[in-house]
Amino acid sequence: MPAKTRARQRAPHLGPERRRPQVLDAALAIAVRDGIGAVTVGAVAAEMDVTRPVVYACFSDRVDMVEALLDRESAALLEAVLDALRGSGTTLEPEQAFTEGFRSLLAAAATRPDSWHLLLTGEPDPALSERFRAARTLVQAQATAWIGPAMVRWWNTPELGRKLPVLIEFFMSSCEAAVRSLLDDGNDWGPDELGEFVGSAVHRAFRDA
Amino acid sequence: MPAKTRARQRAPHLGPERRRPQVLDAALAIAVRDGIGAVTVGAVAAEMDVTRPVVYACFSDRVDMVEALLDRESAALLEAVLDALRGSGTTLEPEQAFTEGFRSLLAAAATRPDSWHLLLTGEPDPALSERFRAARTLVQAQATAWIGPAMVRWWNTPELGRKLPVLIEFFMSSCEAAVRSLLDDGNDWGPDELGEFVGSAVHRAFRDA
DNA sequence: GCAAATTCCTGCATAGGTGTATTAACGTCA
DNA sequence: TGACGTTAATACACCTATGCAGGAATTTGC
Numbered sequence: 001m002p003a004k005t006r007a008r009q010r011a012p013h014l015g016p017e018r019r020r021p022q023v024l025d026a027a028l029a030i031a032v033r034d035g036i037g038a039v040t041v042g043a044v045a046a047e048m049d050v051t052r053p054v055v056y057a058c059f060s061d062r063v064d065m066v067e068a069l070l071d072r073e074s075a076a077l078l079e080a081v082l083d084a085l086r087g088s089g090t091t092l093e094p095e096q097a098f099t100e101g102f103r104s105l106l107a108a109a110a111t112r113p114d115s116w117h118l119l120l121t122g123e124p125d126p127a128l129s130e131r132f133r134a135a136r137t138l139v140q141a142q143a144t145a146w147i148g149p150a151m152v153r154w155w156n157t158p159e160l161g162r163k164l165p166v167l168i169e170f171f172m173s174s175c176e177a178a179v180r181s182l183l184d185d186g187n188d189w190g191p192d193e194l195g196e197f198v199g200s201a202v203h204r205a206f207r208d209a
Numbered sequence: 210m211p212a213k214t215r216a217r218q219r220a221p222h223l224g225p226e227r228r229r230p231q232v233l234d235a236a237l238a239i240a241v242r243d244g245i246g247a248v249t250v251g252a253v254a255a256e257m258d259v260t261r262p263v264v265y266a267c268f269s270d271r272v273d274m275v276e277a278l279l280d281r282e283s284a285a286l287l288e289a290v291l292d293a294l295r296g297s298g299t300t301l302e303p304e305q306a307f308t309e310g311f312r313s314l315l316a317a318a319a320t321r322p323d324s325w326h327l328l329l330t331g332e333p334d335p336a337l338s339e340r341f342r343a344a345r346t347l348v349q350a351q352a353t354a355w356i357g358p359a360m361v362r363w364w365n366t367p368e369l370g371r372k373l374p375v376l377i378e379f380f381m382s383s384c385e386a387a388v389r390s391l392l393d394d395g396n397d398w399g400p401d402e403l404g405e406f407v408g409s410a411v412h413r414a415f416r417d418a
Numbered sequence: 419g420c421a422a423a424t425t426c427c428t429g430c431a432t433a434g435g436t437g438t439a440t441t442a443a444c445g446t447c448a
Numbered sequence: 449t450g451a452c453g454t455t456a457a458t459a460c461a462c463c464t465a466t467g468c469a470g471g472a473a474t475t476t477g478c
Contacts, residue, residue, distance in 0.1 A: 035338070037246065162397070162398075163406070165393070166403065169389055169393075170387075170407065170410065172386070173382035173383060173386035173389075174386075176382055177379045178379075180382075181375045181379075184374070184378075188371065194375065197372070197375065198379065201379065201414040201415070202414065204413045204414050204417055205410040205411065205413050205414040207413070209406075
């Protein structure tokens, strides 16, 4: 026997079209396991038991590949977050708005934990930090556009123009903390009760700001 | 003319002992400017207008160098944070405890913004993430040891054992958000008033948890 | 002022990553 | 079944970073 027992000496002929999703799956697995810095073309190829040119047939570039990954993973999350923000706008009670918002945020997080892990802990690569920043900035802008007017309507908070940036930063961090708690190993909270708990806490912080 | 006008063809003989702090300063500058992933031996050497072997004379290793940087930068910060936690424990009023704590936290942050920047946005390197995690874990443990008993004393919060991990995660994120707000470019808050504002908000969130 | 030790620079070997051209195997369709 | 186009592997050139020699310059001590 000339070499170690290889499962298959040659991978099946699937073509770039059918390999693309496999490449992104492998890249996500590596990013979650070893950090996004470990997502190299070689690592992805090894993860799917294939050689590097196969990956290059799917994406022109390493950056192109990771951008595709971020696009795919962030699309679902972004939609979930924006839904959470919009959905809770219709609710009349302020506290319910927050708790419902956090509830649906956490429900979305529980559905695709790997995607959340990626977007929360990512950004080691200077060539891609722009894209992370952009995703976060978009959510932040949406949050500002929703929370600002709501606070005027509900509590007519004084000096809101000055306070709002700080409160938004606070809000974003609270969302991250909530998701982190939910995805934590020793966690025994369900998305619903955790959403209510955190949402209500954030509500109290904002109400008398 | 054989080459471009070089300021000094040969750097002065200082020796490893006097170069060590210079190396760390250069490393910090690079980390803040381009991220910690850009802190390579070559980059540090170029930053201080010296060749790589000079850096290797000070630190055996790239990891050794960055660990020394983290040690130096985190030492002052850790002390400041622990002081903030302990100092606010003597205060009797709960709300004052939070506002005072955040005030001294932000005062420390304002003194060494680069260090904070490093520890908040760092961790791209798998070989060093352990150290980042350790620093954060230590602060987290201290926060837990302080906040847990205090909440029992002040409000006798029910089901605290289950809630505390979530609240601590929430608290840590709030600290990060506060520091981020303070270090933000368009920020017009001083450490004191921002500390009071955020501390009071966090207090309301915790009081009725 | 001059030797000697210290300090710095030039250059090299190694390792790992990128991106591409060439070659060999697979699949498919006639 | 057999030929042809598609697909994957091998192999290469290049780059950047690491870590380590040996030779040149500067301090320092006498």
